[in-house]
Amino acid sequence: MALIEVEKLNKVYKNFKRKEGLKGALVNMIYREYDEIRAVDDISFSINSGELVGYIGPNGAGKSTTIKMLTGILIPTSGRLVVNNLIPYKQRYEYTKQIGVVFGQRTQLWWDIPVIESFKLLRKIYQIPKDHYESRLSKFKNLLDLKPLLNIPVRKLSLGQRMRCDLVASLLHNPDVLFLDEPTIGLDIIGKLSIRQFLEKINNELGITIILTTHDLKEIEALCKRLITIDHGKILYDGDIDGLRSCYTLNRSITFQLIKNFDFDNLEQKLKFDGNVTLERLDQLRLKINFSNESLNPAKIIENVIKEVEVHDIAIEEPSIEEIVGRIYSGKKN
Amino acid sequence: MSTRRFPDSVIDGFIKYNEYMRISFHKMLAYRVSYLIGVITYIIHVSVYYFLYKALYHQSHTINGYDLQQMVTYVAIGWISKSFYLNYIDRELTEEVKSGHVAMDLIKPIDFQLMCFARGLGQSLFRIVLFTPPIIIVTTCMFPISGPASPVHMFFFILSTFLSVLIYSGINYTIGLLSIFFLSISGILYSKNMIIELLSGLLIPLDWFPLWFQKFSAFLPFQAIAFLPLKIYLGRLDGSGLVYAISLQFLWVIITMLIGRLVWKICQRQILIQGG
Numbered sequence: 001m002a003l004i005e006v007e008k009l010n011k012v013y014k015n016f017k018r019k020e021g022l023k024g025a026l027v028n029m030i031y032r033e034y035d036e037i038r039a040v041d042d043i044s045f046s047i048n049s050g051e052l053v054g055y056i057g058p059n060g061a062g063k064s065t066t067i068k069m070l071t072g073i074l075i076p077t078s079g080r081l082v083v084n085n086l087i088p089y090k091q092r093y094e095y096t097k098q099i100g101v102v103f104g105q106r107t108q109l110w111w112d113i114p115v116i117e118s119f120k121l122l123r124k125i126y127q128i129p130k131d132h133y134e135s136r137l138s139k140f141k142n143l144l145d146l147k148p149l150l151n152i153p154v155r156k157l158s159l160g161q162r163m164r165c166d167l168v169a170s171l172l173h174n175p176d177v178l179f180l181d182e183p184t185i186g187l188d189i190i191g192k193l194s195i196r197q198f199l200e201k202i203n204n205e206l207g208i209t210i211i212l213t214t215h216d217l218k219e220i221e222a223l224c225k226r227l228i229t230i231d232h233g234k235i236l237y238d239g240d241i242d243g244l245r246s247c248y249t250l251n252r253s254i255t256f257q258l259i260k261n262f263d264f265d266n267l268e269q270k271l272k273f274d275g276n277v278t279l280e281r282l283d284q285l286r287l288k289i290n291f292s293n294e295s296l297n298p299a300k301i302i303e304n305v306i307k308e309v310e311v312h313d314i315a316i317e318e319p320s321i322e323e324i325v326g327r328i329y330s331g332k333k334n
Numbered sequence: 335m336s337t338r339r340f341p342d343s344v345i346d347g348f349i350k351y352n353e354y355m356r357i358s359f360h361k362m363l364a365y366r367v368s369y370l371i372g373v374i375t376y377i378i379h380v381s382v383y384y385f386l387y388k389a390l391y392h393q394s395h396t397i398n399g400y401d402l403q404q405m406v407t408y409v410a411i412g413w414i415s416k417s418f419y420l421n422y423i424d425r426e427l428t429e430e431v432k433s434g435h436v437a438m439d440l441i442k443p444i445d446f447q448l449m450c451f452a453r454g455l456g457q458s459l460f461r462i463v464l465f466t467p468p469i470i471i472v473t474t475c476m477f478p479i480s481g482p483a484s485p486v487h488m489f490f491f492i493l494s495t496f497l498s499v500l501i502y503s504g505i506n507y508t509i510g511l512l513s514i515f516f517l518s519i520s521g522i523l524y525s526k527n528m529i530i531e532l533l534s535g536l537l538i539p540l541d542w543f544p545l546w547f548q549k550f551s552a553f554l555p556f557q558a559i560a561f562l563p564l565k566i567y568l569g570r571l572d573g574s575g576l577v578y579a580i581s582l583q584f585l586w587v588i589i590t591m592l593i594g595r596l597v598w599k600i601c602q603r604q605i606l607i608q609g610g
Contacts, residue, residue, distance in 0.1 A: 096442055
């Protein structure tokens with residue numbers, strides 16, 4: 001059985017409709033109208049133990065709402081939600097011992113006390129035996145280079161340092177599942193990289209299932225084998241990243257660096273491809289060929305070009321994941 | 335999978351809330367200026383009422399069964415015990431809901447109500463150690479205050495005041511939860527403080543009020559916060575009356591806690607973590 005099962009999950013918010021102006025404000029005091037907002041609209045998916053899943057979508061798509069329901073903070077309006085045989089919002093107390101949660105915009109550490117004190121407190125709250133606690137802490141301490149941070153109050157840490165500490169805090173009690181809501185938001189490249197490597201390691205070595213929301217698609221590409229995209233509360237895609245690529249018609253291009261000046265018109269005449277292919281002259285020595293991934297493969301094009309002219313260098317441009325996801329968000333299939 | 339979980343035990347369970355108490359204690363230590371202002375405020379309050387009652391007693395020796403000495407004792411001990419049972423868990427809860435930080439409590443294996451109570455107790459602990467003593471010293475030096483009616487009354491007064499802390503926390507927790515519905519409840523908190531001051535008998539002994547009002551307030555939890563302990567201190571309750579007062583307080587501890595749990599249940603449906 002899957003570790004996380006979500007079936008026809010819905011979350012509807014009632015939003016109070018404010019009327020404008022003084023008259024509207026007076027009317028509002030007596031009579032209120034509500035708008036219904038479907039933040040999560042009938043979504044279903046299941047996640048197996050040990051998976052590392054990226055959950056992405058534009059702002060307001062329903063990502064955070066889903067994560068909050070998965071972590072037991074929000075109660076779904078309807079639908080089935082089972083994690084590790086527990087229903088998060090109903091068996092919250094028991095459930096919280098089995099999960100770790102990191103919200104990038106908040107900290108679960110105590111603001112005014114040194115990091116190590118927060119960790120000690122968490123040990124008591126989760127009732128972690130001392131030897132377990134110490135071995136886990138020393139392991140994470142080395143992996144994330146926390147040693148110099150432990151005696152500093154949280155408020156004095158930089159964002160990247162705080163995030164590393166928060167990650168460790170969420171893992172001390174040895175959770176089965178780790179939920180991360182934008183864990184690298186606002187971090188610099190080195191900060192992102194160290195967190196990325198750490199997540200990869202704990203997923204591989206400790207087998208912790210990770211569900212991660214982010215706006216950084218590079219991160220998804222580097223980390224996640226599986227991707228779930230959501231917009232307007234509905235799941236648009238659920239599968240691996242390569243699958244996502246092949247499901248869309250995408251423009252690719254090859255740029256040839258030639259040795260000698262070439263006659264563009266002549267070359268255009270000679271190179272005839274089937275399908276949607278355009279040639280473009282970038283400068284005296286560079287030729288760019290645009291094509292779509294459905295009609296042709298790059299090898300064929302290269303073969304043909306090399307027959308006609310002498311080539312010094314070739315660069316193939318892949319469609320970026322950003323481009324694909326941007327396409328999904330804007331709702332265009334092609 | 336579940337073999338890796340660590341079981342709950344009663345003692346460890348207690349320790350975890352003890353930690354919240356400790357943290358609240360430390361937090362209070364951080365605010366030195368508000369501590370000093372707090373001490374002065376309490377002394378000003380007692381002084382104002384002292385002069386007010388002194389003027390009032392110019393006319394007659396006793397009013398509604400209290401002489402001046404008793405009245406001054408009533409007011410001073412009332413404020414001294416308030417300096418102990420008061421806490422700000424309602425305000426903290428409101429701030430947590432507003433900022434959305436309440437989510438960070440909900441992802442931990444803790445009972446939300448017990449956690450809030452532990453915070454309240456931590457604040458009271460701070461107060462009894464560092465806040466109440468200077469107020470006791472200054473007020474006893476400044477005003478003619480009588481001691482407790484007897485050692486037995488003193489014992490029950492202390493017990494009773496401890497129960498006040500729990501009732502006060504119970505009410506504060508429930509009122510604080512309303513912030514989940516209304517988001518801005520500073521008005522509600524303000525009127526709650528006024529209602530508690532009046533109906534607890536802190537400002538004026540409840541037996542000064544008309545009979546119908548006394549009967550009305552006897553059905554509310556507020557009198558159990560100040561009026562009952564003060565009556566015990568002054569020796570106005572004996573034997574069965576004393577037992578009745580203490581049991582009534584126990585009852586209110588349980589009722590306010592149960593109401594808090596019920597409101598929390600309702601809130602959970604409503605809860606909407608801000609942001610994101």
